Amino acid sequence: MVSNKAVIILSGGMDSTTLLYDILNQGYEVYALSINYNQRHSKELEFARKTCKKLNIPHKIIDLIQAGKELLYRSALTSEDTQVPEGNYKEENMKLTVVPNRNMIFLSLAVGYAISLRAKKVFYGAHAGDHAVYPDCRKEFVEAMKRAISLADWEPVELEAPYLDLDKGDIVKKGAQLGVDYSLTWTCYKGQDKACGKCGACNERLEAFKKAGIPDPIIYK
Amino acid sequence: MVSNKAVIILSGGMDSTTLLYDILNQGYEVYALSINYNQRHSKELEFARKTCKKLNIPHKIIDLIQAGKELLYRSALTSEDTQVPEGNYKEENMKLTVVPNRNMIFLSLAVGYAISLRAKKVFYGAHAGDHAVYPDCRKEFVEAMKRAISLADWEPVELEAPYLDLDKGDIVKKGAQLGVDYSLTWTCYKGQDKACGKCGACNERLEAFKKAGIPDPIIYK
Numbered sequence: 319m320v321s322n323k324a325v326i327i328l329s330g331g332m333d334s335t336t337l338l339y340d341i342l343n344q345g346y347e348v349y350a351l352s353i354n355y356n357q358r359h360s361k362e363l364e365f366a367r368k369t370c371k372k373l374n375i376p377h378k379i380i381d382l383i384q385a386g387k388e389l390l391y392r393s394a395l396t397s398e399d400t401q402v403p404e405g406n407y408k409e410e411n412m413k414l415t416v417v418p419n420r421n422m423i424f425l426s427l428a429v430g431y432a433i434s435l436r437a438k439k440v441f442y443g444a445h446a447g448d449h450a451v452y453p454d455c456r457k458e459f460v461e462a463m464k465r466a467i468s469l470a471d472w473e474p475v476e477l478e479a480p481y482l483d484l485d486k487g488d489i490v491k492k493g494a495q496l497g498v499d500y501s502l503t504w505t506c507y508k509g510q511d512k513a514c515g516k517c518g519a520c521n522e523r524l525e526a527f528k529k530a531g532i533p534d535p536i537i538y539k
Numbered sequence: 540m541v542s543n544k545a546v547i548i549l550s551g552g553m554d555s556t557t558l559l560y561d562i563l564n565q566g567y568e569v570y571a572l573s574i575n576y577n578q579r580h581s582k583e584l585e586f587a588r589k590t591c592k593k594l595n596i597p598h599k600i601i602d603l604i605q606a607g608k609e610l611l612y613r614s615a616l617t618s619e620d621t622q623v624p625e626g627n628y629k630e631e632n633m634k635l636t637v638v639p640n641r642n643m644i645f646l647s648l649a650v651g652y653a654i655s656l657r658a659k660k661v662f663y664g665a666h667a668g669d670h671a672v673y674p675d676c677r678k679e680f681v682e683a684m685k686r687a688i689s690l691a692d693w694e695p696v697e698l699e700a701p702y703l704d705l706d707k708g709d710i711v712k713k714g715a716q717l718g719v720d721y722s723l724t725w726t727c728y729k730g731q732d733k734a735c736g737k738c739g740a741c742n743e744r745l746e747a748f749k750k751a752g753i754p755d756p757i758i759y760k
Binding site: 351378380381382384385388389390391392413416417418419420421422423425426427429430431433434436453454456458459462463465466467469470471472 | 657
């Protein structure tokens with residue numbers, strides 16, 4: 319019997335949460351992985367936990383706080399010295415929110431876990447809206463990682479990034495069809511009590527729900 | 540001015556220690572990175588620390604113990620349930636010592652650190668003797684990682700694995716010329732007080748010194 323186990327990188331945000339519902343709906347036996355890398359918005363991890371609890375999915379949160387502080391400090395999301403920029407996501411200053419090599423780090427851990435589980439697939443929710451800001455959401459990057467991941471073990475593991483050609487509005491539409499509970503997702507980079515509604519991530523989320531014609535169930539400041 | 544900063548993945552073993560001396564000799568400003576992934580032989584980390592202290596190199600040891608336990612458990616090196624195999628390194632049972640996706644995990648963290656440091660190069664000591672046992676020391680894997688790493692940030696980082704065509708005997712010869720202090724390296728997988736002299740790693744080390752015609756300065760059980 320071919321394994322239908324799959325590992326998903328679950329940030330607790332909209333995209334990966336939608337992908338989780340999507341692959342469960344496709345019949346995968348899903349293992350969710352979240353990473354605490356000292357992100358300002360580590361609050362997203364609570365949301366990942368709540369979603370996994372609701373869906374009854376095994377979930378691991380891995381502590382990479384020291385690595386976040388000591389290695390990945392060149393980012394507004396991990397450094398206290400740099401402010402999270404406000405405004406539109408497409409602007410140059412949003413590059414301050416890039417976390418050095420975040421996706422490769424997450425994928426590498428997910429692949430290690432997949433090998434231990436004898437799972438054949440690793441899923442992550444990179445999407446078209448990310449490309450302009452995040453180098454590690456580019457198609458070329460994903461293609462290169464697919465190749466590397468297929469060679470990382472004697473038995474190949476397959477990387478899947480099925481939302482690479484979708485924008486966030488498409489993802490919300492898909493999520494609504496799948497019954498995603500978006501009240502259990504966190505997007506704001508500031509990670510305060512309520513979402514700020516002003517940072518690039520909030521702006522993008524608000525636009526996505528508007529485009530999809532669906533109300534956003536979370537409360538903004 | 541072009542940066543001559545480089546990050547090296549330093550296990551505390553012979554190969555990466557030789558590479559450290561090698562790139563210092565080439566004039567790089569070197570930052571060493573070691574990872575504690577709950578390896579049985581975490582003793583190697585003390586040796587990495589001693590070498591960096593001797594050479595006056597900045598050194599970080601990153602704690603990945605939880606990830607090692609919870610994600611990378613399918614290995615004799617991270618699991619208490621599986622014994623470290625004895626005998627020749629080329630044998631099938633040595634595959635028990637493969638740690639799931641270890642090199643991709645280490646490289647991804649090293650690249651994140653390089654981006655934070657604005658270093659342009661990441662070095663690691665994969666060599667020809669590893670290929671038969673470790674999937675993530677294969678040339679194809681290294682090539683795929685080079686490509687992915689070059690795309691991981693807007694400014695490319697370059698992966699260098701200069702020992703990929705050398706065997707361990709060649710590495711010891713090179714190290715002897717560079718004045719490497721091999722008494723400050725640790726190889727044995729068992730990680731006890733003295734090196735066991737029987738595990739695959741010890742066997743390979745003993746063969747390498749024999750081939751190079753140089754005495755091994757460490758004491759065996």
